[in-house]
Amino acid sequence: MKKIAYMLFFLMTVMLGLTGCYEDKGNYKYSESTAPTITGIPATCDAYFGSPLSIPVTITYPAEEWKNVAYEWRVNLKVISTDKDLNLDMVDLDVKPSQYADFKVINTDTGEYAMVSFTMNVSSEFATGWFLLSEGDGCSVLSYIRGDGEIYPNIYEDLNGEKLGMDAVQVKEHWIPWGSSTGEVFVGITGGPNYAVELDGNSLKRMVYSKDEFLEGQPDNFAPTTIDCVMNWDYMISNGKLYTRYVESGMDAQYHEGRFVRIPMPGDYELSHLTLRGNLVFSSDVIAFDKKHKSWKLIRSGELRDFDYKNDPNQKFQPSDMGKTLLAGAATSVATPTDEFIAFLRGDDGQVYVQKFRFSGWSAKSYSSLDEKVFPEPDLVQDDTQWAICMGRTYAYFTSGNHLYAYNYAENANTVKELKGTTFERPIRAIAINPTSKGEELAVVVENADDPAKSDFMLLDVGVVADGAVIDGSYREAAFGKVYYVTYKIGDQWSVSN
Secondary structure, eight states, X not given: OHHHHHHHHHHHHHHHHHHSEEEGGGEEEOOTTTOOEEEOOOSEEEEEETSOEEEOOEEEOOSSOOSSEEEEEEETTEEEEOSSSEEESSBOSOSOSSEEEEEEEEETTTOOEXXXXXXXXXXXXTSSEEEEEXXXXXSEEEEEEETTSOEETTHHHHHHSSOBOSOEEEEEEEOOXXXXXXXXXXXXXXXXXXXXXXXXTXXXXXXXXXXXXXXXXXXXXXXXXXXXEETTEEEEEETTEEEEEEOTTGGGOOTTOSOBOSSXXXXXXXXXXXXXXXXXXXXXXXXXXXXXXXXXXXXXXXXXXXXXXXXXXXXXXXXXXXXXXXXXXXEEEOOTTEEEEEEXXXXXXXXXXXXXXXXXXXXXXXXXEEEEEEOSOGGGOOTTOOEEEOSSSSEEEEEETTEEEEEEOOTTOOEEEEOOSSOOXXXXXXXXXXXXXXXXXXXXXXXXXXXXXXXXXXXXXXXXXXXXXXXXXOOEEEXXXXXXXXXXXXXXXXXXXX
């Protein structure tokens, strides 16, 4: 009983100490009448590693003012400042969310203190945001819009002191297997002299030129367009050919471990730069498309193979020699152990087709087709039509000139609707969905009305009720050059893998 009573007394003492005043020598007491009031500290504070942080506070003292005081700012119980206002020239804290933080005003005469606790979210400066590719003067330009709206019009050149090569194709994140840190960023560039580059996902500084990651030098006719990194294997597509790098380490692999084989995967094929991934953490399959033979391909365990049509229980469509060319595609569900995909293809007959298929299983996933439909409005799909496909919502967005449409691909639907929450006077150049927004935030890049060499950027609310209305504060007029590609940087692969 004495032991239980002691434990209860100890717990009550600790609770009072957390909510009240502290007196030297270990005695805890609470006194509302003498404690100052602290205001100005948000319940949750967002900070960027390596960037300044300022939190000014207002302290109101009672009638019996504390004559001698000290201040203390802590994060995870570590003191980071002893000034009244928090003013850090550079945040040097652990990069992770929901860290405990507090601020104390201490009466140095008595040892009493008043305290406000809050939550500190620390992310890398460029952890999440929007990448844009545009045409520059003899180069490609990489721009970035940080999560808080800060714009970096030419971030690659500013950070790395050099221009990107011509003919950049896409920007693509990739991660080490099972890693929970920010992924690296691959910029697929088909033009020399340096071609594609890999960027650190936190600093966006160049880690390596992709041409230097091959045994015995870069391949002939080098034109790298995409990369996918899975358990034990890294895959790069260059000039339509597949190059592989075996990574023996598996789960504890590091970036750029080993070298790519200089000789491509043998065979008569020409792969598209567009590859599809299911669950980024739990799946090691990469879906590719052979433009030469108009066939789906599966990249698995370092091999390039056909879809298993023979054992497909449904056989809704023939995945090889289809007479159809891939326009767009993406995963629509990544609920382990099943990954589901949708794809839009232009047939040799002029029609547009919508295919759905899945790969399911815990190890060697089995393929099965789900459906193939004729797209209801094929005339809207033009040569420059852009696509953005939701995950977890049955919508795909596409452009036609200066109009934006939503296609509902639900099982009992096959409908197209124009979004009229926002109208555009000039052609839409690029669109992309934010996969962390549950499919309700769409980036739209439009040709600027006054200067065709410039582009406007905005975010649309594509929730059912909003109908594509511009999200307040997101519009950026003529902020970028002639943009042709936009994508969202998620930072942590786990954020979209469930």
